[in-house]
Amino acid sequence: MSVAQTLDSNTATPTPPARSAGSGSRTHKIWSNMHDVCNLLRIPSGTFVGDDDQHFQHVQFKAGQRIHTAGQPFDMLYIVNCGFLKSVMIDEFGNEQILSFPMKGDLFGIDGIHTKKYTSEAVALSSCDIILIPFAKFAALGRTNPVLETALYGLMSRELIREQGMITMLGSLTVEARVARFLVSLSERFSAIGYSGKAFNLPMTRREIGNYLGVTLETASRTLSAFNELGLISVDQRSIYIHDINALKTLRRLPPSRARIEQQEKKAAAAAASSSEFIQVAPSAAMREQLAVV
Amino acid sequence: MSVAQTLDSNTATPTPPARSAGSGSRTHKIWSNMHDVCNLLRIPSGTFVGDDDQHFQHVQFKAGQRIHTAGQPFDMLYIVNCGFLKSVMIDEFGNEQILSFPMKGDLFGIDGIHTKKYTSEAVALSSCDIILIPFAKFAALGRTNPVLETALYGLMSRELIREQGMITMLGSLTVEARVARFLVSLSERFSAIGYSGKAFNLPMTRREIGNYLGVTLETASRTLSAFNELGLISVDQRSIYIHDINALKTLRRLPPSRARIEQQEKKAAAAAASSSEFIQVAPSAAMREQLAVV
DNA sequence: CGTTCGGTTGAATGTTATCAATCGCGGTGG
DNA sequence: CCACCGCGATTGATAACATTCAACCGAACG
Numbered sequence: 045m046s047v048a049q050t051l052d053s054n055t056a057t058p059t060p061p062a063r064s065a066g067s068g069s070r071t072h073k074i075w076s077n078m079h080d081v082c083n084l085l086r087i088p089s090g091t092f093v094g095d096d097d098q099h100f101q102h103v104q105f106k107a108g109q110r111i112h113t114a115g116q117p118f119d120m121l122y123i124v125n126c127g128f129l130k131s132v133m134i135d136e137f138g139n140e141q142i143l144s145f146p147m148k149g150d151l152f153g154i155d156g157i158h159t160k161k162y163t164s165e166a167v168a169l170s171s172c173d174i175i176l177i178p179f180a181k182f183a184a185l186g187r188t189n190p191v192l193e194t195a196l197y198g199l200m201s202r203e204l205i206r207e208q209g210m211i212t213m214l215g216s217l218t219v220e221a222r223v224a225r226f227l228v229s230l231s232e233r234f235s236a237i238g239y240s241g242k243a244f245n246l247p248m249t250r251r252e253i254g255n256y257l258g259v260t261l262e263t264a265s266r267t268l269s270a271f272n273e274l275g276l277i278s279v280d281q282r283s284i285y286i287h288d289i290n291a292l293k294t295l296r297r298l299p300p301s302r303a304r305i306e307q308q309e310k311k312a313a314a315a316a317a318s319s320s321e322f323i324q325v326a327p328s329a330a331m332r333e334q335l336a337v338v
Numbered sequence: 339m340s341v342a343q344t345l346d347s348n349t350a351t352p353t354p355p356a357r358s359a360g361s362g363s364r365t366h367k368i369w370s371n372m373h374d375v376c377n378l379l380r381i382p383s384g385t386f387v388g389d390d391d392q393h394f395q396h397v398q399f400k401a402g403q404r405i406h407t408a409g410q411p412f413d414m415l416y417i418v419n420c421g422f423l424k425s426v427m428i429d430e431f432g433n434e435q436i437l438s439f440p441m442k443g444d445l446f447g448i449d450g451i452h453t454k455k456y457t458s459e460a461v462a463l464s465s466c467d468i469i470l471i472p473f474a475k476f477a478a479l480g481r482t483n484p485v486l487e488t489a490l491y492g493l494m495s496r497e498l499i500r501e502q503g504m505i506t507m508l509g510s511l512t513v514e515a516r517v518a519r520f521l522v523s524l525s526e527r528f529s530a531i532g533y534s535g536k537a538f539n540l541p542m543t544r545r546e547i548g549n550y551l552g553v554t555l556e557t558a559s560r561t562l563s564a565f566n567e568l569g570l571i572s573v574d575q576r577s578i579y580i581h582d583i584n585a586l587k588t589l590r591r592l593p594p595s596r597a598r599i600e601q602q603e604k605k606a607a608a609a610a611a612s613s614s615e616f617i618q619v620a621p622s623a624a625m626r627e628q629l630a631v632v
Numbered sequence: 633c634g635t636t637c638g639g640t641t642g643a644a645t646g647t648t649a650t651c652a653a654t655c656g657c658g659g660t661g662g
Numbered sequence: 663c664c665a666c667c668g669c670g671a672t673t674g675a676t677a678a679c680a681t682t683c684a685a686c687c688g689a690a691c692g
Contacts, residue, residue, distance in 0.1 A: 133502050137590065141506035155502060157495035164502065183491070187481055197477070200494045201451035207501040208427050208449060208458065212435035214508040215552035219648080250671060258509035260649060265672060281657090281671070296431065513680075544639060554681060559640060575639070575689090633692100640687080649678070660667080 087195040111166040118156025127172030128247035142256040148237040224292040369393040381489040405460040412450025421466030422541035436550040442531040518586040
């Protein structure tokens, strides 16, 4: 049930200066070429004519470190080679809003292009290996390489669509549906990068989940517990096991709380009646039928 | 108090086929050159070397007509020359979410770049004059013209940032703050395109406002009424007059409903005591002080 | 002149935030 | 080694809030 990712504690080094290229003790500094980068980004890569002498630097970050901060001059895009991060926007009132959780293969830093300053900050949630992509260099390559240019426009457009989906989620889905969708999305992304899509550890806290989904940490926690009760998932602290991903995909809202309470009372009564019997491990199909999928 | 924009009824011609270039009776078909386009988009325009033979076609739409629909093959970007529209995303459950209200100078259709199909649809809220920008042509021009290329990346990045702001708004602001921000944003955009920022008509219905802000139409209506009560704005149907834009800018939440009710009772009592007196036209400063700006 | 649509408002209901208490784990320091 | 934090997570009780259902009004349109 446990999973590949090992998370450093978030308590270490709250906010060290960013971009310290050769900082760590053993800096397994690596360089990636264009081919690696295209593979990571899932760009057709195709035939790069003689551009293979282009190299891009890797940098390591520990949990809690910032890759870039809001307002910092923009010159780089970043690609995650491994590890987990959060991208956070801070509005004029100081409200923090998590915009995404970049992981392997994800590009971030795009928001800096317009004003030449990053408008968000990126923070490592675990140990991370990040590839630096100087934007000017990348754009120049695109000018002579139509495939790359198209890919770059496509990546920006894709990010735009992702955010539109985020807006739609926040604007029109119930909390349950948002949490369900969040789990499905994580599952699919883990699968895509070679981890298990059924059993994984959450790289983020309940507070971060809640912030991302536009609710409080308590509501996020309760919703996960509710899914657990219904047998859709098993959750224990950070570890998740997904039992019924289809239910999560189609879930729109949980049965009204009154019905849920009655359901629980029934369960409690049944448990009391047969007190010496097995604990119900896998929840009944009947309970799952309670899901409204209107 | 009424304003320049005149709105056609939304009832006319629900969904006629899009892109009928020479449809209307008097087709005031115009062509724009690169210079006009750059002015509209607020691109430095600068010195376009001999590219001034590039021309872009205008098309007119009436209220209710679609400019493009979700799933339609992508080949164009669109720039609003005049009129008001809404951009709507429809998710897999059929939920509609309004993503933006494009108006003069705004670019839309960017979401089609990635998958070569539009993922959203754009609908005219009033009579509109739209400029067609073939994306391939624009990208090709960018390849030989660094200023234009930078501008195009910048526009996409700007749109990304706008949507991030939208996410932050939906995720972390109260309903009151969202409506306030919506009004401020409209005001600033109207000012930017030469209309009054204090007195204007809303181009959209309460339902559309509510949808955009992630609440029901009733809540949107009530919130506008509350602002009216507090004297921040005057609202009557579609017409808006902004009395205190600073209050709207800094507003985070209204006083708790109990305090508001007591306030109203006080007002009612005062009105009853001096029943034959003037109706209180401009609300008291005391009432406005009730705004929590923590 | 009736019908439809957009808008407003009230009352009841359901949902979420807030406040608070508890638990368990991992680290630190005595 | 163990006691003692501090933090993340869970859960309960209450208050605040938004939605829903419903009624009503007025303007636009056929």
